[in-house]
Amino acid sequence: MLGVGSSNLLAPIFLLHRGVAQPGRALGSGSRGRKFNSSLPDYIFSLKVTSKLHAKKLERRLDMSNENEKSLEKLRHSAAHILAQAVKRLYPEVKLAIGPSTDTGFYYDFDREISFTPEDLGLIQEEMKKIVKENLPITCKEITKEEALTSFTTSKDIYKLELLEAIPEGDKITIFEQGEFADLCKGPHMEKTGQVRNFKLLKLAGAYWRGKETNQMLQRIYGTAFFDKKELKEYLRLLEEAKKRDHRKIGKELGYFIFDEQVGAGLPIWLPKGAKLLSMIEAYDTKKHEESGYKEVRSPHLGLVDLWKTSGHYYHYLDTMFPPMERDNQTFMVKPMNCPFHVSVYKAGLRSYRDLPIRYFELGKVYRYEKSGVLHGLLRVRSFTQDDAHIFCSAEQLEQELNSIREFSVNLFKDFGFTDLEIYVSIRDKEHSDAGKYIGDTKEWDLIEKEFISIVERMGIPYQIDPGEAKFYGPAIDIKLRDALGRLWQCTTIQIDFNLPTKFGLTYIGEDGEAHVPFMLHTAALGSMERFIAILLENYAGNLPLWISPEQVRIIPICDENIPYSKEICNTLNEVGIRTSVDEGSERMNAKIRKGEIEKIPYLFIIGKNEQEEEKVSVRKRHRKNLGSMTLDEIKLRLLEEIEKKVND
RNA sequence: GCCGAUGUAGCUCAGUUGGCAGAGCAGCUGAUUCGUAAUUAGCAGGUCGUCAGUUCGACUCUGACCAUCGGCUCCA
Structure with missing residues (x-):
């Protein structure tokens, strides 16, 4: 049993929720899937952070004053205006919506009956260059609401009119002008269009007006801009x-996984090499969990509909669950989460305070009916495996548990080569906290959020607050990792749940001999195995560290006479657990080497007459060419050490 | 789900203003037994995403559907 933490603040909440079942409210349970089955990460893949290779540059960039950051915003905002001006010149019938700067560039939304084509993009870019060359002064003009209304009414700028309406009475209304072009805008902007020299239009996309699904679909043009040409190039x-490292491309090239139209969208099929990778990671993950006091459990892929009604999934997530199946008057549903099953495990016996904390772990495969448009390789699928754990503990144990989960994740990520982590405390978006977005009492929320933050404070590590990212029933601690390209990916999530234990009537016998309701923590370390493998493949560009390479060594006999000796070596290595094969093909050595390199095999051993006579192997490391001859014992030790240390390079 | 684009051999991609379907790589067969990123010759390989429609004739035109890609929305 773990030591008692110092969390007293949570005790009242614990008490509040004891026995306070609220049948009228459909409460949800864990929200583990939030981000790790998400589409492209919320990555800041900008000049702020580029890669480990650019650590020095990175420092310099982080030193950049706020002023400079803002002026990059200014530059991009002006680029957006130039884009709109160019579009207006080429297609006067177009109606303008909005055009802000973003973390990585800018965009402008347009309303036009005919769709823009990629060719249009080229024309627009050319026109933008002209506007830059014209070096038009950008001026700001303050006008009254009436003037603005009249102006936009005559120009039939319906979107601008809508924006205008949203501006509170008494606020300044400003128009920015450059040449014949004018736009309702708060600014600030560059002084002249000529200052926006380094920009590029990147893509066309659809986007809802004001981001609302029920609104008009507009056409968005994305671009980026920088002060320095080198930065743009970079x-x-x-x-x-990023395109080269796309896990979908690498997965196909290396034969890790496929999607098959006949099987169904979003349902990954693991090919032998990928399945090997997956099962190795799963085995390691399981071992680590067991070492940390988690007990592995297993549960079925479906359960009776009433189970999902009790857990609340049925009421909250029906549209993302696969539809019910009926047979002999019973209705089953495929699981979107594992939690109710772990609750069953808990309920399988009488629990005492002496048993707590109880930690269950499962590599549980879950199914969610994601909308067709959001599917994205292994990053967003309809069937995936969570390294899902549930911890049942007392209020006093919460802090200790949160700490050990965090530590567990940090250590696990280190093994996979990720050391650049960021901790986020996901809390409510205060501005919307009254809008019915979150369940429960505001005071309770304040209390529990405060407690969460102070727990993270006591961890003594840097963290950020993520407003609006809290689950509707409680806050969470999330851990994001930064990959080799500087992109952030959320993997670990740690969530507190004080609903499910009550709903399922979970109790433990306390020191006082009374029944108490335990707290339940939902957590996943790597998150979704499918998603984690995608991240690994992109991070390493397919060059996986030796210890997780499905094929670690390939032996290349120079001619057929060397095959028996090669097989001998192959067997010896396989016996000590080094995954080795022999390329017995009839191609020449060079072709086999090329094949091995393309397949990103970590080590290639060349065996010819010389090696056979000297009882050595010629070692070739991935991307490092020839390392020279070594005895089998030498290279074996080297490989085993590299595997043991989980070296990545 | 919404907007737009795309779908031709195992893979990467040409092509046809509607008239017998093309390459490279991979595969197979043979020759070659070679020293650190492609030896060579030959042979195969396709309901041109699916289903309808127009047409003497559809891979090409039309429609619906499916899937993929880029976004939007969503992601418990």
Whole structure:
């Protein structure tokens, strides 16, 4: 049993929720899937942070004053205006919506009956260059609401009119003008269009007016802009690099996984090499959990509909659950989460305070009917495996548990080569806290959020507050990792749940001999295995560290006579657990080496007449060419050490 | 789900203003037994995403559907 934490603040909440079942309210349970089955990460893949290789540059960039950051915003905002001006010149019938700067560039939303084509994008970019060359002064003009209303009414700028309505009475209304173009805008902007020299239009996309699904679909043009031409080039290079590392591309090239139309969208099929990778990671993950006091459990892929009604999933997530199946008057539903099953495990016996904390772990495969448009390789699928854990503990144990989960994740990520982590405390968005977005009492929320933050404070590590990211029933601690390209990915989530234990009537016998309701923590370390593998593949560009490479060594006999000796070596290595094969093909050595390199095999051993006579192997490391001859014992020790230390390079 | 684009051999991609379907790589067969990123010759390989429609004739035109890609929305 773990030591008692210092969390007293939570005790009242614990008491509040004891026996306070609220049948009228459909309460949810864990929200573990929030981000780790998400689409592209919320990555800040900008010049702020580029890569480990650019650590020095990074420091310099982080030193950049706020002023400079803002002026980059200013530059991009002006670029958006130039984009709109160019579009207006080429297509006068277009109606303008909004055009802000973003973390990585800018966009402008347009309303036009005909769709823009990629060719249009080229024309628009050319027109933008002209506007830059014209070096038009950008001026700000303050006008009254009436003037603005009249102006936008005559120009039939319906979107601007809508924006205008939203401006509170008494606020300044400003118009920015450059040449014949004028836009309702708060600014600030550059002084002249000529200052926006380094920009590029990147893509076309649809976007809802004001981000609302029920609103008009507009056409969005994305672009980016920088002060320095080199920075623009670097950014475009990073985009290219990301494309090259796309896990969907690498997964196909290396034969890890496929999606099959006949099987269904969003349902990954693991090919032998990918399945090997997956099962190795799963085995390691399981071992680590067991070492940390988690007990592995297993549960079925479906359960009776009433189970999902009790847990609340049925009421809250029906549209993302696969539909019910009926047979002999019973209705089953495929699981979108594992929690109710772990609750069953808890309920399988009488629990005492002496048993707490109880930690259950399962590599549980869950199914969620994601909308067709959001599916994205392994990052957003309809069937995936969570390294899902549930901890049942007392209020006093919460802090200790949160700490050990965090530590567990940090150590696990280190093994996979991720050391650049960020901790987020997901709390409510205060501005919307009254809008019925969150359940429960505001005071309770304040209390529990405060407690969460102070627990993280006591961890003595840097963290950030993520407003609006709290689950509707409680706050969470999330851990994001930064990959080799500087992108952030959320993997670990730690959530507190004080609903499910009550709903399922969970209790433990306390020191006082009375029944108490335990707290339940939902957590996942790597998150979704599918998603984590995607992150690994992108981070390493497919060059997986030796210890998780499905094929670690490939032996290349120079001619057929060397095959028996090669097989001998292969067997010896396999016996000590080094995954080795022999390329017995009839191609020449060079072709086999090329094949091995393309397949990103960590080590290639060349065996010819010389090696056979000297009882050695010629070692070739991935991307490092020839390392020279070594005895089998030498290389074996080297490999085993590299595997043991989980070296990544 | 919404907007837009795309879908041709295992893979990467040409192509046809409607008239017998093309390459490279991979595969197979043979020759070659080679020293650190592609030896060579030959042979195969396709309901041109699916289903309808127009047409003497559809891979090409039309429609619906499916899937993928870029976004939007969503992601418990």
